[in-house]
Amino acid sequence: MTLLVDADAVLADLRSLAALTGGPAGARRLAWSPDWEVARDWLGERLAELPVGVDRDEAGNLWAELPGADDAEGFVIVGSHLDAVPSGGWLDGALGVCASLGVLRGLAASDAPPPVAVRLVDWADEEGARFGRSLLGSSACAGTLDPDEVRDLRDASKTRLQDALAACGVDLDGAPAAAGRLDGALAYLELHVEQGPVLLDGGRFASAVSGTFGDERYLVGFTGQSAHAGSTPMHLRRDTLAAAATAALEIREVGLRHGGVTTVGSIRSKPAIITAIAGASELMLDLRHLDAGVLATMLAECLDACDKAATAFDCGCEPRRLFGATPTPFHPALIALAREAVAEAGGGDGPPIPSGPLHDATEIGRKVPTVMLFAQSDPPISHTEVEDSPEAALRVAIEAYGRTVGGALDLVGAGDLSVVA
Ligand SMILES: [Zn+2]
DSSP states (O other): OOOOOOHHHHHHHHHHHHHHHOOTTOBOOOTTSHHHHHHHHHHHHHHTTSSOEEEEOTTSOEEEEEOOSOGGGOEEEEEEOOOOOTTBOSSTTHHHHHHHHHHHHHHHHSSSOOSSEEEEEEOSOSSOTTTSOOSHHHHHHHTOOOHHHHTTOBOTTOOBHHHHHHHTTOOGGGGGGGGGGGTTEEEEEEEEEOOSSHHHHTTOSEEEEEEEOEEEEEEEEEEOOOOBTTTSOGGGOOOHHHHHHHHHHHHHHHHHHHTSEEEEEEEEEESOOTTBOOSEEEEEEEEEESSHHHHHHHHHHHHHHHHHHHHHTTOEEEEEEEEEEOOEEOOHHHHHHHHHHHIIIIIOOOOOEEESSOOHHHHHTTTSOEEEEEEOOSSSOOSSTTOOOOHHHHHHHHHHHHHHHHHHHHHHHTTOOOOOO
16 A cells, blocks of 8 residues: 655654654653653643554553454554653654654544554653663563663662653553553664764765664773883883774774774773873773674674783783673565655665664564664764754655555555564
8 A cells, every 4th residue: 555644744743743842942842751742742742633542551651442354463663762861862763753643644534544553652751861771661562671780770860760751650660561562563664864964974865764673782900010201111011002092993993804893982091191001991982783693793802902002012911791792683675665755755776875873673573573774864963962864865864764654554455564574
């Protein structure tokens, strides 16, 4: 089915939401805050105009269901997140929610119901901006949320995560029961702004997304000997900053070699005075790739680079793992559909691009056939109030999203989308 989404209405919704919960200083939609509830009430008012049932699950995710011709066959999910980082952009998350609202409107206005039900979801606390735990609501649905791991996280004013959720009517210990919401889910489709420079650089308004990168984060400690900068000859030094800096340059080469991204965000050294050799240094390492095997190779090469650099400068080296997430490749049939939809919407034909940032689709894609579409970001930055996209790019992306949802409904109606690749 060709599902046409009214892009004018979606853009009007985005501007209305920005006027209500944003402004010159950026978005005010921090999760579990009164501002966030204002945004969700705004969404609820718009959903009330449609023939949908609205409720919240055990993790605080907001759902709206438009019935289909045969609901026993399952349902397709559309959505994103309304929550934002402090002073965030007007499109991050909101674009996907408003476009999903447009999808429901388009379906409600058509003569026949969709073959299966379509559910809109507004994921709770995608950003993790308040407590440092991203993808909270979607991870509860995907079965990867452990309440004990997040219970005692505190925000800047020392409020516990568990208490902030309780104030919004969410019992943290009951949140994992939200996993039941994915029973019968046939596909998940999410539109988002790219938040990076790839589409702008390629002159593309929108693109299908191939998946989200896996991520490995390490803290690598180098140990040497602090000594006087004047009295210690060059060949007798155990200089940890020289070792860490050498490793950092080699780590850059690893990213270039494997088509991934490798980042040394910081090297902190001690004693950090101008007249002393750095006796200890700590290097922060973040590695991302879409392929789990390549990510593992990159990690091995980066840790080997640290080891070799340490040896070359007569230092020791001790890596410590801080965080890891496996890649989520999206569903091939849905990627093909999204790519075609972008071309049909006037966005041209181009290869799907991977997502460096994590998204709710990262979690849901572990359980349900999933795809994302990106709209060009210009300036190519996000998590700031200057985040923006050209209106022409938003129109292409919104139309492509509607076409992708229509195509996915055809696939599930024909029983062609049963297996996660
Ligand atoms: Zn987002």
